[in-house]
Amino acid sequence: MGRLYWKFFIFFFLAQLTSVIGVGIAVSIVHEREELQREHEVQMQSQNKAMAPPVLYKPFKPKHKRWFPLMPILVGALASFIFAAILAWYFSKPIKQLRQAFASAANGNLDVRIGESMGKRRDELIDLGNAFDVMAVRLGALLQSQTRLLHQVSHELRSPLARLQIAVGLARQQPDKLESSLMRIERESVRMDDLVGELLALSRLESGVIRLEKERVNLNELLITVLEDACFEGEARKITIDYVPQVETPDNSLSLLGQQDLLHRAIDNVVRNALKYSASQSHVSIKTSVDNAFIKIEVNDQGAGVAEDELDIIFQAFFRGSNTHQTDGHGVGLAIAKQIVEAHGGTIAASNITTGGLSVAIKLPVS
Known part of the structure; x- marks a missing residue:
């Protein structure tokens, strides 16, 4: 039973108790008046008997009056009315505020907040108000994100579509080409197909449609698979990649609970991002270590790095650093990696290397 129940209980209990007390007091007063009147009549009868000549004496017989309990009913009704009015006001005011807030939200106004306007209550109604505020903030953020995503997708698709139209035109005008x-x-x-696939994956991750199916994942084997794919991709630009495990186990193995395909995609996105922005004939390193109850995966490259004021926002969808416009990409890979890592209860962060390049650190809980 919650706090709201006990408030209702106490109000109704006080109303009934007050009504009973009021009725009891009224009955007591009326009964006391009748007793006094009866004693007074007996005394008067005795005096008349002593003074009168000896005649036939009729003993006093009290007259039974029909008494309608108007006073107790009025007292009880008044007490019940007062407590009912207080109770109705106490609970109808926040409910009215909630109704107005929901109506505003239904009309598209997600800036309305009611938690503070409900005062210092401590019951389920204030919890409901705070939950509404959280919901409004979340919905507002999601709508802004969707609007921003729509604009960014339109911008990203415009260029390849324009190039497609040009290619079709050239094919018609110059059959030899x-x-x-x-x-x-x-x-x-x-x-465009890759972009749509990345957007669908990002949308599913942000909406929470994907449910993690956790299993014991051998991180060492997963990283070796990522490393093989990365080496094949970096071979054309003569970029060397190595994996340096830094753990104190006999076989340098690490394991954690997670969904293997999603973890593979997150780490692969980070490694491919490092390859993409690394210069030719440079080096990319992958390091692992154990930090308390977390496994740390660090990917370092020798690229141009990122401006300090952009380190916190490179994980936003479609964001591209000020020094990366000459490199082809959509700016979605790191955003997907961030969503996957956070879905596993981990963190991801970026920092510049003093000697040049970018370092992306992923921390994942062991269990």
């Missing part, structure tokens, strides 16, 4: 135009069309269609 049909093969190169078809190759351009293929590249742009693949780029």
Whole structure:
């Protein structure tokens, strides 16, 4: 039973108790008046008997009056009315505020807040008001995110669509360059397909549709798989990649609870981001260590790094650093990695390396 129940209980109990006390007092007063009147009549009868001549004497017989309990009913009704009015006001005011807030939210006004306006109550109604405020903040953030995402998607799709139109036009005007135009069309269609796939994955992660199916994951094997793919991708630009485990176990193995395919995607996105912004003939390193109850995965590159004021926002969708515009990309990979890591109860952060390059550190709980 919650606090609201006990408030109702106490109010009704006080109302009934006050009514009983009022009725009792009224009955007591009326009874006392009748007793006094009866004693007075007996005394008067005795005096008349002593003074009168000896005649036939009729003993006093009290007259039974019909007494309607108007006073107790009025007292009880008044007490019940007062407490009922207080109770109705106490609970109808916040309920009215909640109704108005929900109506405003339904009309699209998500800036309304009612937690503070409900005072210092300590019951389920104030909890409901605070929950409404949290809901309004969350919905507002989601709507802003969707609006921003729509604008950014429109911007990202505009360029490949324009190049597709140009390629189609060239294919019609210059049939001898049909093969190169078809190759351009293929590249742009693949780029758009990749973008749509990343957006769908990001949307599912942000909306919470994906439910984690945790299992024991061998992180060492997972990182080796990521490393093999990264080495193949970096070979064309002569970028070397190595994995340096820093754990005190016989086989340098690490394990944690998580969904393996999602963890693979998160780490792969971070490593591919390091490859993308690294110079040719440079080096990328992957290091692991144990920090209390967390496993730390650190990916270091030798690229241009990121401006200090952009380190906290590079994990936002479609954000691209001021010094990365010459590199092809959509700015979604790190945002997906952040969502996956946080879904596993971990953290991800970036920092610049003093000798040059960017370091991205992922911390995941062991269990």
